[in-house]
Amino acid sequence: MKGTDQCKNCEEIIDTSFDFCPYCGQETADTLTFGVLFKNTINNYFSIDARFFRSFFPLMTKPGLLAKRFVNGKRLLYLHPAQFYLFISVVFFFFFSFTIRKVDDQMSKAIAEGFNQPIALDSLAVKIDSLGVEAAKNTLEEKAGMSAEEIRNIDSITVGSQKISGSSLILQKNMLDSLIAIGAPQAEKLKAMGKKEDTGAFLTKVYVQLLKLYEQRGGGIIQALYDTIPIAMFFMLPLFALLLKVFYWRRGTFAHHTVFSFYFFTFLFTTFCLLILANRFLDIPIWVEVLLFFSFIIYLMLALRTFYESNWIGAFFKAGFITFIYMLIVLPIAMVGVIFISFMLY
Structure with missing residues (x-):
């Protein structure tokens, strides 16, 4: 005499002679093994069979x-x-x-080695700035009649809104390295990078990512x-x-x-x-x-x-x-x- 059983998936009453549930299609035999698990996964998601x-x-x-x-x-x-x-x-x-x-x-x-060496763009900017400072000093000596001692003490010159400096870029990089070394708060490091107080959320995120890239030396x-x-x-x-x-x-x-x-x-x-x-x-x-x-x-x-x-x-x-x-x-x-x-x- 045929008996009845309950499907473990849909909980419908089915005949014990059925190999599959007529309501949901699940196999009635609960024989879950490691091999069956991965076989079903491959068949369900990648369909590795004759159709391939x-x-x-x-x-x-x-x-x-x-x-x-x-x-x-x-x-x-x-x-x-x-x-x-x-x-x-x-x-x-x-x-x-x-x-x-x-x-x-x-x-x-390669990126880490580049970060650990003097940045080429900084060096080029320093050379250009230094030439600008020297040219300005010569002009002051010739036109303004300033003494050599006064001119020697000039480290930066502002022309209009542009400040010519021979060491500001290096100082900025050194300051950031020092803040990283002592474990300074992120806000101080971002400020050393040039972030302003009124910087928007998007640019702040860019600064944060640039700082992360610099700190991790490009790793990953x-x-x-x-x-x-x-x-x-x-x-x-x-x-x-x-x-x-x-x-x-x-x-x-x-x-x-x-x-x-x-x-x-x-x-x-x-x-x-x-x-x-x-x-x-x-x-x-x-x-x-x-x-x-x-x-x-x-x-x-x-x-x-x-x-x-x-x-x-x-x-x-x-x-x-x-x-x-x-x-x-x-x-x-x-x-x-x-x-x-x-x-x-x-």
């Missing part, structure tokens, strides 16, 4: 085909574009983290930049989809352009992963990387022709214009934003 391989090879060899099939309704045979993008981006940033750690160590060491700034890039990429992808919408205004909705963008960025990240792995074993020359960049444009052209059913000439020029706008306008602005955000979150 059915999606990977067309992505790399048939530009635009996956996106076209997805928008045409074939959505269970292949990985969802967002899942595919998420998985490949996680793999890419995992590989990239090893490279960025080495770069971070090198950059942090590259890591902060690296941590900001994945967030920025989620904004970069919709911007690329927006460009596609501009050039293909009547060819599908914004969601269609987003699907194309997901697959195209997945292809880019996959190629970068392969490039990073190749760099671990080979010294790839720069001309190969240049050719690789142009291959992205060719891939985009082929993908546009397949997905939007465009002619060769239209796909060629639109691929060129999209790449030009994205690389020379969108990407530089985004990089400035990433650098600024990483600095403010440093």
Whole structure:
């Protein structure tokens, strides 16, 4: 005789012969093990199954085909574009983290050495200021008839609203170093940096970040930049989809352009992963990387022709214009934003 049991997830009464709950779909056997835990995690979030391989090879060899099939309704045979993008981006940033750690160590060491040495800009300013002071002293001696003793005691000269000083910049840096050494309050150190009492909240934050950068001698700034890039990429992808919408205004909705963008960025990240792995074993020359960049444009052209059913000439020029706008306008602005955000979150 069949018995009944209660589902531990939805608490509905079910038949004990069922392997899965007919109400919520959870497996009735409560056999949670370490292996099952991580298997479910991978399956749920990364979908590592046969669909991955059915999606990977067309992505790399048939530009635009996956996106076209997805928008045409074939959505269970292949990985969802967002899942595919998420998985490949996680793999890419995992590989990239090893490279960025080495770069971070090198950059942090170089920045620290720069902070510990006299700043070149300060030295240049001191030379210029010193020449200005000497020129002014000569003028005072010739025109004002001042004695040599009086002129020797002049350390700075104010001309209009500009004060010419040969040592103020060095004194300011030395004062800040002294305050840091004795553990002075932050307000005193910020004041030594030139912060005024009426400085607004935004500029105060900039002063605080500059002080932190100076105190830590730039350590970890590259890591902060690296941590900001994945967030920025989620904004970069919709911007690329927006460009596609501009050039293909009547060819599908914004969601269609987003699907194309997901697959195209997945292809880019996959190629970068392969490039990073190749760099671990080979010294790839720069001309190969240049050719690789142009291959992205060719891939985009082929993908546009397949997905939007465009002619060769239209796909060629639109691929060129999209790449030009994205690389020379969108990407530089985004990089400035990433650098600024990483600095403010440093």
